[in-house]
Amino acid sequence: MPLSAARPAGRHFLQIPGPTNVPDRVLRAIDAPTIDHRGPEFADLGREVLENLGRVFGTTGPVVTYPSSGTGAWEAALVNTLSPGDRVLAFETGHFATLWKALAERLGLEVEWVPGDWRRGADPDAAAEILAADREHAICAVTVVHNETSTGVTSRVPEIRAAMDAAGHPALLLVDTISSLGSVDYRHDEWGVDVTVGCSQKGLMLPPGLGFNAISDRALAASESARLPRAYWKWGPIIAANRDGVWPYTPPTNLLYGLREALSMLLDEETLPAVFARHLRHAEATRRAVRGWGLEVLCEDPREFSPALTAVLVPDGHDADAVRRLILERFDMSLGTGLGKLAGKVFRIGHLGDFNDLTLAGTLCGVEMGLVASGVPIERGGVDAALEFLEHEGQPVAS
Numbered sequence: 001m002p003l004s005a006a007r008p009a010g011r012h013f014l015q016i017p018g019p020t021n022v023p024d025r026v027l028r029a030i031d032a033p034t035i036d037h038r039g040p041e042f043a044d045l046g047r048e049v050l051e052n053l054g055r056v057f058g059t060t061g062p063v064v065t066y067p068s069s070g071t072g073a074w075e076a077a078l079v080n081t082l083s084p085g086d087r088v089l090a091f092e093t094g095h096f097a098t099l100w101k102a103l104a105e106r107l108g109l110e111v112e113w114v115p116g117d118w119r120r121g122a123d124p125d126a127a128a129e130i131l132a133a134d135r136e137h138a139i140c141a142v143t144v145v146h147n148e149t150s151t152g153v154t155s156r157v158p159e160i161r162a163a164m165d166a167a168g169h170p171a172l173l174l175v176d177t178i179s180s181l182g183s184v185d186y187r188h189d190e191w192g193v194d195v196t197v198g199c200s201q202k203g204l205m206l207p208p209g210l211g212f213n214a215i216s217d218r219a220l221a222a223s224e225s226a227r228l229p230r231a232y233w234k235w236g237p238i239i240a241a242n243r244d245g246v247w248p249y250t251p252p253t254n255l256l257y258g259l260r261e262a263l264s265m266l267l268d269e270e271t272l273p274a275v276f277a278r279h280l281r282h283a284e285a286t287r288r289a290v291r292g293w294g295l296e297v298l299c300e301d302p303r304e305f306s307p308a309l310t311a312v313l314v315p316d317g318h319d320a321d322a323v324r325r326l327i328l329e330r331f332d333m334s335l336g337t338g339l340g341k342l343a344g345k346v347f348r349i350g351h352l353g354d355f356n357d358l359t360l361a362g363t364l365c366g367v368e369m370g371l372v373a374s375g376v377p378i379e380r381g382g383v384d385a386a387l388e389f390l391e392h393e394g395q396p397v398a399s
């Protein structure tokens with residue numbers, strides 16, 4: 001950038017639904033000399049991180065950690081458990097469910113696709129019906145995106161599990177928690193999930209670069225006979241090396257320093273119940289702001305409102321991306337764009353990760369000013385409605 005280029009003063013507001021703001025403490029933890037990844041100091045770090053990581057997933061089983069984005073962790077979940085031509089049941093909940101389906105098809109899997117309108121989560125009734133009809137048990141896996149980041153809809157994973165159990169169906173349950181992990185209540189073991197896919201750059205408050213698979217005993221057993229080709233993604237060698245706190249290849253040392261710090265903040269300091277309650281509270285305040293503006297939240301079912309982000313529909317005749325552009329240029333705030341068939345129709349407010357009442361207040365002020373400056377017909381008062389909720393009804397519960 002030339003020296004004369006204008007640099008906006010103050011801190012940029014990164015309010016996309018991930019990557020999220022990385023706390024200074026985590027940045028400082030990452031800012032350390034890189035060490036020998038086969039030496040004793042690294043093994044201590046590896047062991048400590050691996051011992052605690054399962055708590056975020058709600059599992060006592062293994063969590064395989066890759067140097068990858070979330071897409072890599074998606075692929076790992078499929079190639080470790082399935083064979084060419086296997087059938088997978090998936091739900092069209094939005095852009096990310098559609099991408100996971102496309103990835104499965106590229107791997108040679110056959111996807112049974114339950115169509116959706118991108119305003120609701122995976123339908124447990126449809127799952128129950130399809131699985132009950134599958135008497136031959138041809139469906140090998142059910143995939144669900146827990147928190148659909150393109151729509152702000154959180155699927156009811158326990159109800160999908162209950163539908164599978166009611167049908168007595170043995171398919172594996174594979175769940176994407178990429179934008180819910182560390183922000184939304186989630187219980188891998190208790191809910192009977194077989195593979196949980198996660199990554200670093202959202203609720204875990206880290207930069208992009210770590211992908212995760214939490215693995216049940218059944219999934220581990222399935223990986224013994226699964227025949228999709230896999231090499232880098234193969235769980236076995238990683239789980240074996242992890243017993244000594246190391247990886248079979250060069251791990252992302254400095255991101256693991258960051259992960260240790262973030263886990264300490266989430267698990268030991270704030271604690272997960274408080275983290276989840278904070279996200280629920282900020283999501284409710286955001287929806288009150290949206291309604292206060294006279295606009296519509298994309299998610300249609302209150303049971304599925306996302307605690308991590310809110311997608312806001314702009315009225316016909318207005319371009320959500322033009323609103324986002326103006327907000328970036330004028331207020332130095334990034335909001336999430338409309339993805340896939342929602343392009344231009346919604347913008348998304350991320351309220352997850354390292355986030356508090358005043359970050360939310362600043363974010364909503366930027367949105368309200370941006371909507372008015374863009375000529376979108378709104379009522380003033382959205383910010384007031386959110387503040388009112390935060391001040392009164394939405395008081396944090398004392399721990």
Ligand SMILES: Cc1ncc(COP(=O)(O)O)c(C=O)c1O
Pocket residue numbers: 018069070071072096145147148149150176177178179199208
């Ligand atoms: C729900 C969900 N799944 C998968 C992905 C893909 O992850 P990545 O972009 O890290 O590969 C994303 C990315 O935002 C996501 O939100």
